[in-house]
Amino acid sequence: MGAETDPVKAQLLELRASIDNIDAALVHMLAERFRCTKAVGQLKAVHNLPPADPERERQQIARLRRLAKDAQLDPDFAEKFLNFIIHEVIRHHEAIAEKHNGVPTGGEAQA
């Protein structure tokens, strides 16, 4: 049965079209965020600043939890999601610093 004749299928297709648009927006927003954070990584490497900034992260997590609560999104999920992204950003910053200064900035022990 086609979507024209099956209202359930039509509703599912409509909702999935919105989900696809939202996923595309998420990818574009994440790409833009990583473009900015990579620039922050370059700045930190040039000025010998540490890859991670735990105080800034604390502020971001507190803010995101508040925003999530107001938006009826699970704040624990929002925190996990942000931590997942930040973890990847710090990995980029460590790689940028190592490339720039030739100095590993953490993680693995060196032989």
Ligand SMILES: C=C(O[C@@H]1C=C(C(=O)O)C=C[C@H]1O)C(=O)O
């Ligand atoms: C991007 C930065 O570097 C790290 C990554 C962060 C992030 O992804 O938001 C926040 C703090 C830092 O640990 C920064 O210092 O602003």
